[in-house]
Amino acid sequence: MSGVGGQAPGSGVEGPAPVTVFANPRHDAHLHYGPEHRAILDLDRHASARAEIMSWPGYRATPLIDLPGLAAEAGVARLRVKDEGGRFGLGSFKAIGGAYAVLLVLARAVRAATGEAVTATGLAAGEYRHIVADITVTCATDGNHGRAVAWAARTFGCRCVVYLHERVSAGRADAIAAYGAETVRVSGNYDDSVRRAQHDAEQFGRFVISDTAYPGCEDVPRDVMQGYTLIAAEVLEQIADGDAPTHIFLPGGVGGLAAAVAGHLWQTLGADRPRLIVVEPQRAACLLESARAGHCIRLDGDIDTVMACLSCGEPSTLAWTILDAAADAFVAIPDDAAIDAVRALAKPHPGDARIVAGESGAAAVAALLTLADLPDARRSLGMDARSHVLCIVTEGATDPEIWRRILEGADRYRPAR
Secondary structure, eight states: OEEEESSOTTOOSOSSOSOEEEEOTTOOTTOOOOHHHHTTOOHHHHHHHHHHHHTSTTOOOOOEEEOHHHHHHHTOSEEEEEEGGGGGGSSBTTIIIIIHHHHHHHHHHHHHHHSOOOOHHHHHTTTTHHHHTTOEEEEEESSHHHHHHHHHHHHHTOEEEEEEETTSOHHHHHHHHTTTOEEEEESSOHHHHHHHHHHHHHHHTOEEOOSSOBTTBOHHHHHHHHHHHHHHHHHHHHSOTTOOOSEEEEEOTTSHHHHHHHHHHHHHHGGGSOEEEEEEEGGGOHHHHHHHHTSOOOOOSOOOOSSGGGOOSSOOHHHHHHHHHHOOEEEEEOHHHHHHHHHHHHSOOTTSOOOOOOTTTTHHHHHHHHHTTOHHHHHHTTOOTTOEEEEEEOBSOSSHHHHHHHHHTOSOOSOOO
């Protein structure tokens, strides 16, 4: 096991170091995608999810954007960004996970009651409204997942209750409430809100649409992750033959998106898949620390970070099953790096496109830029001036007030909630 960058090998993520890189000692590019992995993500379920989501009104593949100026700054041959800010007008990739899972929950309920199959189009048109109107879906969120679940609930005609921990901004809370969801504030952090949502669901008979898996809650998170695999499939269609990236950087959080991308590429490309680099905040690097420990761990203490949608202290059990073998490395970055990346994308080099990225969405680009001046860390990732890098920008300005404050250089990014 090794830690490189601004910290000594074997040290933790706390401290003044600019970045921590941890190479995954259990990664093996030639490892077989086994039954324990297929039980979580497989190509047949991917095909079903893909066909369903692509049939929804407003679907379009999110763009893959070349940024040659930023690539030069990062010291790589090519940088492409998969910009998820335009997904179904919701501002993030979460729509293809949370909304897809809501649909499946409602479809199963209708089938159990009537024996009939149901489609998203039928539900949106009001079919079986007499059944779904009495169903309540619920979730915990840092902002984006709750917005996707609330959107789906309004679209398909069921009720929705979303739990927000105390650090979720007012702007993100208002965006969820705008879709008609009831919002509940919870003391503590994201993991506390997950537990409260589960507790209340058991008490009131609600369906939990969780994007993180834990004992007793794995079926729905599996559906959420299967929806996310669409991102990897789009990337494979968007790149030309012989022009595949050598490295993919993407935000971690509980690991659902990272595992979905890793699992899909593992199944379709095998040992030829790009290196997968998972990026987390220093304060909330639960995946990196789990990799260091060799098993899922829960972080104690303060996990608050400006990368609000990555403020997660405990990995998804399903995601970890895949990432434990599939992730090449984990990178933990400070808040300042994310802030700088938001500004770099919004105020681009000449010739580069302008990208509106939220503070969590910019994390992948932030890690790449931070590594530019760390030759030892770059070598540990097999990255050099010939590398072709893909970064997943997972969200746009999902709280416009925070985004504005960042661009203006405000000392305090988050408005009072």
